[in-house]
Amino acid sequence: MTQSLLTEIDHVAIAVRDLEAAIAYYRDTFGAEVVHRERVDSDGVEEALLEVADSYVQLLTPTTDTSPVAKYLETKGEGLHHVGYRVADCAAALQSVKDHGGRTIDDAPRPGSRGTTVAFVHPKGAFGTLIELVQE
Numbered sequence: 001m002t003q004s005l006l007t008e009i010d011h012v013a014i015a016v017r018d019l020e021a022a023i024a025y026y027r028d029t030f031g032a033e034v035v036h037r038e039r040v041d042s043d044g045v046e047e048a049l050l051e052v053a054d055s056y057v058q059l060l061t062p063t064t065d066t067s068p069v070a071k072y073l074e075t076k077g078e079g080l081h082h083v084g085y086r087v088a089d090c091a092a093a094l095q096s097v098k099d100h101g102g103r104t105i106d107d108a109p110r111p112g113s114r115g116t117t118v119a120f121v122h123p124k125g126a127f128g129t130l131i132e133l134v135q136e
């Protein structure tokens with residue numbers, strides 16, 4: 001068996017309308033604390049990361065009306081937005097997607113939050129789930 005390119009679940013991203021309310025829900029209900037917050041203007045989002053063992057729950061809210069997350073909330077409502085898989089080599093994992101006929105959103109790896117390198121894989125061709133490849 002060959003080694004999997006996916007080494008860990010990095011984060012599960014949930015699109016929310018009210019970031020503060022979602023943070024309060026996770027804190028009050030589960031005792032989960034925010035370990036990182038970041039506004040990513042290039043993606044039109046603000047995120048809060050809650051640590052769950054070696055992974056995160058990423059609460060995601062749009063900062064502009066034209067953000068893809070704003071569009072997502074409009075059409076699908078709040079809920080699971082994407083799954084971030086940790087990879088050792090984002091470029092190699094992205095190439096494997098292309099080699100296997102998958103559709104990519106990012107043609108090449110780019111900077112993500114927390115100083116990571118990321119690339120998104122289109123849900124069409126990935127069984128309906130938006131996938132983010134995350135290299136730390």
Ligand code: CO
Nearest residue numbers: 013058084132
């Ligand atoms: Co993400």
